[in-house]
Amino acid sequence: MAEHLLEVRGLTVDFHTARGVVHAVRDVSWHLDRGECLAILGESGSGKSVSASAVMNLIDCPPGEIVSGEILFGGQDVLKMSDEARRQLNGKRIAMIFQDPLSHLNPVYTVGFQIEEMLTAHDTPKEQARARCMELLERVGIPDFRNKIDSYPHQFSGGQRQRIMIAMALALKPDILIADEPTTALDVTVQAQILALLEELQAETGMGLLLITHDLGVVAEVADRVVVMNSGQIVEAGSAADVYRSPKHPYTKKLIGAVPGSGEMAAPLDTGIKPMLEINRLTKHFGAFVALESASLTVLPGETVAIVGESGSGKSTLAKTLLRLEDATSGEALYQGRDLVTIDARELFALRREIQMVFQDPTQSLNPRMSVYDIVSEAFAIHPEILPKARWKDRVRGLLEQVGLEAGHMHRYPHQFSGGQRQRIAIARALALEPKLIVCDEAVSALDVSVQSQVIDLLTKLQQEMGLSYLFIAHDLPLVRDFAHRVVVMQGGRIVEQGPVAEIFDNPRKDYTRNLMAASLDPDPEVQAERRRAKRRMQEELA
Template identity: 75%
Template sequence: MADHLLEVRNLSVTFHTARGPVHAVRDVNWHLDRGEVLAILGESGSGKSVSASAIMDLIDCPPGEITSGRILFDGRDLLTMSREERRHINGKRIAMIFQDPLSHLNPVYTVGWQIEETMVIHGTSRQEARQTTVDLLRKVGIPDPEASVHKYPHQFSGGQRQRLMIAMALALRPDVLIADEPTTALDVTVQAQILALLEELQRETGMGLLIITHDLGVVAEVADRVVVMNAGEIVEAGEASEVYHNPKHPYTRKLIAAAPGQGEMSSGVEEGAPLLSLRNVSKRYGTFEALKGVSFDLMPGETVAVVGESGSGKSTTAKVLLRLEEASGGSAIYKGRDLFTLSPRELYEMRRDIQMVFQDPTQSLNPRMSVYALISEAWVIHPGIVERSRWRARVAELLEQVGLLPEHMYRYPHQFSGGQRQRIAIARALALEPQIIVCDEAVSALDVSIQAQVIALLDRLQDELGISFIFIAHDLPVVRDFADRVIVMQGGRIVEQGDVRQIFEAPREPYTQALLAASLDPDPEIQAERRARRLEAAE
């Protein structure tokens, strides 16, 4: 058997936790060669990052334990090397970048120092390292590299920070680069740029690139081969396009089917009197204008999606609408009254009509309250909706409605999975029988298969209860499947709004077109075509 650059053989890792041993990965085999891009695809808890952590010696033992297997790098087993030997490989021959570049860069040192450090610890002189750093920053596209080396991580944007991480990882021209969800925290257009940069650098240096991701689109965009993981085991491996078009394992099939952006698009709701009308809404923080004249309508039973990149003002719109923050100008007419000028007493009554579901249910559900308490609290605040004697029955009904078991009502949030927690948050919003639910990135933190279920749930609730949704999202395929109308925001302004079909099939504004072009399709063939077109356009 020919030697591969990096090969993981029969790797099993167990974590000893308070609740007993967790077999994070079992008998995992994969390999990576020079000049190749391998993707490990999996949902949260699939163990997709564990083998990378084992390669980088990042598993703490205890609680972790590598129970079997070998990791061969250039024919030598990393797992039998001393800590010191492995330290000399880390950063020099195998480098790694991570999901959230802000927290992975040390906040108290300049980025220049941090990049230099990689070189200095592996034997480069400080002076030489300093010169190389400027070149590296230029190469990864950081503006004004000479000045940037003296800046701190918080002074860069999210995409720039990931570029800095890449510069740091590539400083010593490693043979292998491991990228763990490198674009997950980034906006779509930035994601496209970072992936393009990684590909370009890989082509130039001939290194092996391992990408760990949950996103079929990322696989389609960059991977030559893909390994699909579920519950700690590899269920399928092969050429990226082969796996996409002829998935053999049921889990892979399920994953591909769950990928958003493939369903029938809505043909919109009937025109009529709007339920809610925003006119010329503005919001200023000091001199910064977060919202500039935002106007749109929401029909009864309609889903309006607000899409845009970070800083576009989409979340501010929601906050202002719910009066979590006061608008600086404009009006929001709901049932003939302006929400922005309601007195505190009227506002309190209005609150039951407009509810919100937040992005991260782990944070938005009080961990010390049982599900019953979380849901029934709404009736304490708004008496008269449900009689006290019926609370338990009503909570049970609501839990059933969102697809949870009524007998779990005395459990606490941590006893549920992420998708279940979001269902609890939805049940809580439903408790007040609202007219409008504002979902702020409500499915962004969920795995694709769970995401599809939650979207289906929202869809069903809309049909049954006639609720209107304001659906704030950055993920275009999800929006395509769920929304009736789409509002595209950029820099606090609405750049385009229209029916979902019009936006996705015939976008008028260049910004909308750019957003759509940057979003990734799970089909490697389609993605290859798009990339070719992009390259053409660039030339």
């Protein structure tokens, strides 16, 4: 049997927690060779990162325990090596980059220091380290790198920070790069650039690339082979194309089926209806910074209007200004004839009932010290005219059932629920006030694909039952394509394009919209391969 560069054999890792032993991964085996890209695909809690953490000696024992298995690097079992020997492998032979480069770079040291440290920790003299650092920053495409080398992580954009992480990881030309969700926190166009850079660098150095991701599109774009994980076990493995074309395991089938972007697009609603919300030239400046400039749009009763755009495009500012969480600089927002921008506090209080918001991260937006019952019924405490206290319990029960939660769980606390369930609680809380419009700010972005589709189904069901309107802020285009009636595209605080969903997706008029569409990844490896070929042809023609 040929020796692989890195091979994990029968790895089982447990975590000893207060609530008992959790089997993080069971009997996991995979291998990686020079020059290839293996993807480990799985949702949160699937254990997809655990084997990589075991390779890097990043599992704290206790509470972790490596129960059985081998990790062979160049034929040697790293689990049998001393801590010092493993330290010397880390960074030098096997390097790793992570999901969120802002929190994974030390905020109080310059990026130059942090990249040089990778070299000096492995005995490169300091002067050489500085020169190599310059080289690396140039290679990964940091503009003005000679001056930027002494800047701090917060002074870079998200994409640049991930480039810096990559520069750091590749400083010692490792044999293997492990990338744990490297593009999840980034905008689609930036994601495309980072993945392209990784591919380029892999071709240049011949390293093996282990990619950990939840995103089928990312797998399709870069992986040669894929391992699918569910609740700690490998359920399927094979070439990326085979697994996508003919998945064998029901879980893989479910995962592929849940990917948005292939459903039928909604027809526009009848424009004869009077809009419930009319935003005219809404503007918000923070000092000299223009966060929102002259945005105008309408929302009809029972309509879903999606606002898409990259980070910094002003889509969240629009929502916050609308809800008066921020005061608008100018413009108006007419909700059933009353201007939300100028009405007084008392009227605003009454209107707040009708316009509710669901936030991105339910872990942060739900008070961890309040039970579900307290969270949902607080609406009735604040707006006592809705319901007499005697009937609160029945109503909370009804609301929880409506959003697909067990009513018997109303005395539990948010941390006892999964991410998807928590977002259902947040939706139940919003519904308690019987709103007519719900603003969803990236409401499903933090959720796994399969959970995402369940929450979207729930929102669709509620819309049909109650005639709700949604202002749906998102960066995920395939999701928007399946869910929205109309789409508003924003860039740099301005609306660049808006129209019915089919019009925007089938016939985008603005370059920005087109780029956004092009950068969003298809889960089909063949489609992505074809797109890459097309792009290369275009570049060659240009050259």
